[in-house]
Amino acid sequence: MLSALAPARRRLVWLVASVVATLVLAIGALALLRWQSAPDPVAQDSLGPVILVAGYGGNIAVLQPLADTLIDQGRDVEVFPPVGNNTGDLNEQAEDLGAFIDRVRGDASAPSVDVVGYSAGGVVARLWARDMGGDTVARRVVTIGSPHHGTGVSSLATEAGGCPQACEQLRPGSDVLRRLNAGEETPAGPEWITFRTENDQTVTPSISADLEGALNIAVQRYCPSATTSHGQLPSSAIVLSALPLVLDNNTPSLPPLENLDCD
Numbered sequence: 001m002l003s004a005l006a007p008a009r010r011r012l013v014w015l016v017a018s019v020v021a022t023l024v025l026a027i028g029a030l031a032l033l034r035w036q037s038a039p040d041p042v043a044q045d046s047l048g049p050v051i052l053v054a055g056y057g058g059n060i061a062v063l064q065p066l067a068d069t070l071i072d073q074g075r076d077v078e079v080f081p082p083v084g085n086n087t088g089d090l091n092e093q094a095e096d097l098g099a100f101i102d103r104v105r106g107d108a109s110a111p112s113v114d115v116v117g118y119s120a121g122g123v124v125a126r127l128w129a130r131d132m133g134g135d136t137v138a139r140r141v142v143t144i145g146s147p148h149h150g151t152g153v154s155s156l157a158t159e160a161g162g163c164p165q166a167c168e169q170l171r172p173g174s175d176v177l178r179r180l181n182a183g184e185e186t187p188a189g190p191e192w193i194t195f196r197t198e199n200d201q202t203v204t205p206s207i208s209a210d211l212e213g214a215l216n217i218a219v220q221r222y223c224p225s226a227t228t229s230h231g232q233l234p235s236s237a238i239v240l241s242a243l244p245l246v247l248d249n250n251t252p253s254l255p256p257l258e259n260l261d262c263d
Contacts, residue, residue, distance in 0.1 A: 042139045042189055045249045048110035049076040051101055055119025055146075056166055058082030065235040066116060066144075066243065073244045078104050086120065087164035090176055094127035098134060105137065112139040114247050115190075118234055119202070120170060122146025122194075122209075126180060135189030140247055144195045145233045148185070149208040150177050153201075172208075186213035193217065193246045195239050202230035215252045217242060223262030237261060 050070050052063045060079050067077045080100050083093045101113055115138050117125035122143025128134040129141055147154070150172030157163040158171055169176040186192040196209035197219045203209055210216040219228045219238045228236050237260050245255040 042112050042137065044139060044191070044251075046111060046139070047075065047247075047249060048112045048114065048139065049078050049104050049108055050114045050116060050247065051097075051104065052077060052079045053097060053115065053117040053121030053125055054080070054082055054086060055117075055121045056086055056170070058084065058086035062231065062234050063118060065240060066118075069240045069243060070247070075244075075247070076108065080121075086124075087166045089165050090120070090124055090127055090169050091131075093124045093166075094132055097124055097128045098132045101128075101134070101137065112137050114138070114140040114142070116142045116144065116243070116247075117146060118144045119146055119230070120166060123148060123170070123177075123180070127176075129190060130180060130187055135187050138190040140193065140252070141190045142193045142195070142243065142246065143209065143211070144239060145197065145200055145203055145209055145230050146194070147203045147208050148177070148194075148211055149181060150174060151202065151208060152204040184213065185211045191215075191252050193252050195219070195233060195236075195242070197226065197228040197230070197233055197236070199227050200230045200233075215246065215254070217246075217254065221254075222257050222260060226262055 052066055054060045054063055060082065063079060067079065070077050080097055083096050086093060105113060115125045117123070123146055125141055125143065126148070129138050147170050150170055152172070154163065154167050154170040155172065157167050168174065192211055192214035194209055194211050194214050194216045196206050198206050200206040200209070219226050219236055222238050233239055238257065241257050241260060242255045246252045
C-alpha cells in the first residue's frame with residue numbers, strides 16, 4: 001500500500017514545487033518591472049516654469065492672484081488654456097495639459113515644471129502625473145481645493161440631470177476617481193502639496209481635497225475662524241503666503257506663517 005502511494009506523493013510534491021517556483025518567478029518579474037518603470041526622482045534644486053491649471057468652468061481669472069504672487073517671487077508662470085470650458089472628459093484635459101507642458105518645457109529648455117491645479121484642475125494634474133508621464137517631469141504638484149475623492153455636489157447635479165462629463169467624473173466613486181485613487185495617491189517623482197478650506201461648500205466633504213502622502217494644508221490650521229470659501233481659496237492670504245514657500249527649492253513643510261491677517 002505504501003509503495004503504491006509513493007509515486008503519487010512524489011507527483012504531488014513535484015506539482016507543489018512547480019507552482020511555488022512559478023509564483024516566485026512571477027513575483028520577481030513583477031518587482032523587476034515595477035523597479036524598471038519607477039521614475040527617477042525629479043531634481044528639486046532646479047526651478048522651472050510654474051503651470052497654472054483652472055478648474056471646472058475654465059475661469060482663468062481666478063488664477064490671477066496666484067500668478068501675480070509667483071511672478072513677484074521671480075518665477076516664470078504659464079496658464080494652461082482651458083479645454084473648451086473644462087467641462088469635458090478629464091482624461092482628455094490631462095492629455096492636452098501634457099502637450100502644453102511639453103511645449104513650455106521645450107521653449108524654456110526646462111527639465112521640469114511645477115504644476116498648480118485649482119479645483120478640478122488639480123484632478124487633471126494628477127491624471128497627467130499618474131497616467132501620462134508627468135511624474136517624470138513634475139518637480140512639485142500643488143492642488144488647491146481639488147475634489148480628489150469626489151464631491152457630493154456632483155452627485156446631486158448628476159441626479160438632477162444635465163451634468164456634463166467632467167461633472168459626472170467628479171462624483172465620489174466614479175470610474176475615473178476610483179482608478180486615480182487606487183494604490184498610491186501621490187506617485188513617486190514629484191513632491192505633493194494640497195490646500196483646502198473646511199468651509200468649502202463646493203468640494204464636499206472638504207477633506208476630499210487631501211491626498212494620502214501629501215503635505216496637506218488647511219486654511220484653518222493658521223486661521224481657525226476663517227470662513228474662506230472654495231472660490232476664495234486662490235486669493236486667500238494663507239494660500240498666497242504659503243505657495244511660494246512650498247514651491248521653493250527646500251523640502252516642502254508646513255510654513256511658519258505668523259502675523260497673518262485672518263480677517
